[in-house]
Amino acid sequence: MRGDGRGPLPLRGARPVTTAALVHVVVSGLATGSIYALMAISLVIIFNATRTLNFAQGEMLMVSSFVGFTVSARVGLPLVGVTLVAVLAAALLGWVIERAIIRHAIAATHFDVLIITVGLSLVLRSAAGLAWTHDEFPFPSFFGNRPITLGPVRLAPASLGIIGASLGLMLGLWALFTHTRLGRAMRAVAQNQHAARLMGISVERVYSASWVLASVVGALAGVLIAPVIFLSSKMGLVAINGFIAAVLGGFGSMPGAVVGGMLLGVLENLAPLYLPSGIKYSVPFLLLIAILLVRPGGVVGRTVRRKV
């Protein structure tokens, strides 16, 4: 995670790496990885419906976290209330963006929609800066600060909590996609829009639902990660690693997104132990370029062959 100052690691370079430290690093890697996985899932949900990459995903997360934070600070809600308001705001934002902008451009090339979302991310970040300034705000956490000690291993409750909550959310999504009518409709649209339409599925409804769902998943990821990286107009940058996670897993695949996110989180946290500290921030990007070159279909995915 960039620029949060509380880099995941108290240890550096040449010192020998103990097992306990390694476990600590891997667990905090899995925690950041879960967030990347959630971001990747949001991106994949939208990609599967509208075949475009949503560059504004991170900014949508940021705006909904800010709305939740502000509303509950005014009214004095507990953290559950903050989460609820953030989720509602996210749902509304996702719906409005899809209906007001994306739907009108859906006939255009994916190229155009992609650039529209880039423009949207600029607009949202700048608007958030105007509304809430570009400062960083502390955000309340569901989890305590006291490290949990297991023998020689000390783990941060926040890490474990983030991993647990993310896994729970992923399980919920899995149930949604396999056991509900809406989930099945979304998967059908992802496979083949024409066939889905012929089967009586309202593809437009699936577009809306996908944007709302992706936005809500993003908002939950935002509430989980905001205590760690602080609430700020820049926090949307976390979505870039979500993109990379989605590519690692083979864009379009949900299990792939989870694996990719976890992999990225762990590698990113492990890298500083073995590599010079200067290239730490480049690790995700080098990884992205490497994976695109070697296995563009992702680590777990099949290679998609294009027929001409």
Place this chain on the structure above:
Amino acid sequence: MRRAALAVGLLALLAWPWASPRYFVFLASLSVVNAIVAIGLNLLSGYTNQLSFGHAGFLAVGAYTAALVTTRWPDTPVVVTLAVAALVTGLVGLGLGVPCLRLEGLYLAMATLAFGFVVVEAIMNLDWLTRGNDGLRVPAARLGPWALQSDTARYYLVVAVGVVMVWAALNLARTRTGRALLAIRESEIAAQASGVHLARYKTLAFAISAVYTGVAGGLFAFVVGFLSPDAFDVFLSVDYVAMIIVGGLGSVPGSIAGAALLTVLNDSLAGFQSYRPLIFGTLLILSLLFMPGGVARAFRFLKGEQG
């Protein structure tokens, strides 16, 4: 008629430094530099459908190359410096273009985005060479016995190079390579079927685009006079994409119009930094929704040709 318009335009370009305050001379230089980048990006995106979010990275490579050459060998003629910047950036473009052949659409967008980030990180970390975050002061460019120290001198340098680059881009469409690129734009499959070597020409487009951006980077170094990595962040790449979208994909005059428009807009918003991305983003969305084809197509429409 066309020739007359061209002559008037050139005269206006030459007279500009004598008719306007010093700051506007600088602004005009910057517009021309950005126009060269926009043309380069348009050759790639508009002609071969390869979208790049990493052109700030190419610009940085060109700028730092020119700056380092001038610092080390202050007597190098500026033409040689720019050629070296073009060559180095072109090689980097070739290096990125070959692996990117396998990618298209959003994968390519992300790979180039990553390239932009890696370049900035590299500049920050190679501080023995680039002085990292402290920034690098660029000595004045030299042309034979003269040091181009005034804004006006630099403006003439930029305009001279810019005119050559525009002329080359306009004529590229009439060469074998240009026709191949246009064929790829219309349909990759059809182009391939008519014997266009897709891989070769797509890589070539990457290299040409990088060469344009490298030259612009060299000019940028001299015009601005001071380089630091944060000037080349991803938002600059987005600005370039915005320029060709607003100007018109696949159009050289459109690229120039888009670059000039956004450079001036950017500058007039200097006092309202926090509104800048808001306005740029809105402009990007609105032009895609309501003005696909950009300024270039709007012009053609006004002239009564079909768009």
